[in-house]
Amino acid sequence: MSVFPAEPEALAAFLAARHAAGRSPASLRMTVAALARAHLEAGEADPTKHARVRSVLKGLGRLAGERGQGAARQARALTAEALTVLRAAQPVRRKKAGAGLETWEEALARQVFDVALAHVLSDAGLRRGCFGRTSSGFPPTAAAA
Secondary structure, three states, X not given: OOOOOOOHHHHHHHHHHHHHOOOOHHHHHHHHHHHHHHXXXXXXXXXXXXXXXXXXXXXXXXXXXXXXXXXXXXXXXXXXHHHHHHHHOXXXXXXXXXXXXXXXXXXXXXXXXXXXXXXXXXXXXXXXXXXXXXXXXXXXXXXXX
């Protein structure tokens, strides 16, 4: 007996049951992606593309959002205090890709670039998460802050 292809109604019911069991919208999306890939590799029709499955997935995501579950967290704003800390930080020499350490001039140039980038982002009203990690490691992780 083969489980391929899965019936869209069965898949929709499976997703609803996993949601009821406490799975997050992100977990449900990963499940759908895994099932889509399994069907593709088995050469079967992809039930995850069915309108019913898409509708259920969207509705479950909406329900979770209304409950405050699985909501994306917004990065904190880049504050004046954070810019002050960044400006005051001493440059750190890093290992080069080949061998040895970068020069102090290279480390200082990297830090100047990072500070300038942080100021542009701050002036534009963007958040720290908009640019990820700079070459100097700014912004610090929660553990390092």
